[in-house]
Amino acid sequence: GAGVSQSPSNKVTEKGKDVELRCDPISGHTALYWYRQSLGQGLEFLIYFQGNSAPDKSGLPSDRFSAERTGGSVSTLTIQRTQQEDSAVYLCASSPSGPRSYEQYFGPGTRLTVT
């Protein structure tokens, strides 16, 4: 079946602009995660949504970052007033419920470049 999809695949923006990144999880998956992959920091957790529970935002690096998940499916990660250090690949993952709930399946990522 279809995997996790993310859009856009690439985004170039000017410092100070806001950006929105979109994630479509695997159909039926209840949990959704955002991670960031950069040369300096490796792969790091940002935020986690599980069903209707309040999201775990403990990995967000600053209050310029926010995310929402509508209807338990699609998620949008928003970065306000982008800075050059925000340049990275933003990865979305989803996981099913039940005994395989630990298995996280990643999308192809959005490469964000802040100039």
Place this chain on the structure above:
Amino acid sequence: QQQVKQSPQSLIVQKGGISIINCAYENTAFDYFPWYQQFPGKGPALLIAIRPDVSEKKEGRFTISFNKSAKQFSLHIMDSQPGDSATYFCAASKSDYKLSFGAGTTVTVRA
């Protein structure tokens, strides 16, 4: 601070050889240890995973060895093929599901 330490940073192996990547962790609350494979321009793909109640898990040419007392786990790639050339990440999570990743190992398989 990195909760999972991975080594080596890179390795080169001949076709047919064995690739071994090692990871170590400190947090004894971790209870799930996956390995991911990533090709350039792609997202990480779940390769194999283990729980701490078993010492070894094998799937095809990929084997995870787990040493709970030493807080270490490793990935062995048997009969390495050029198509295995990729970056491999170990990771760990607790019941909160958040993955902590190692820094990655770039594997190059020479034909």
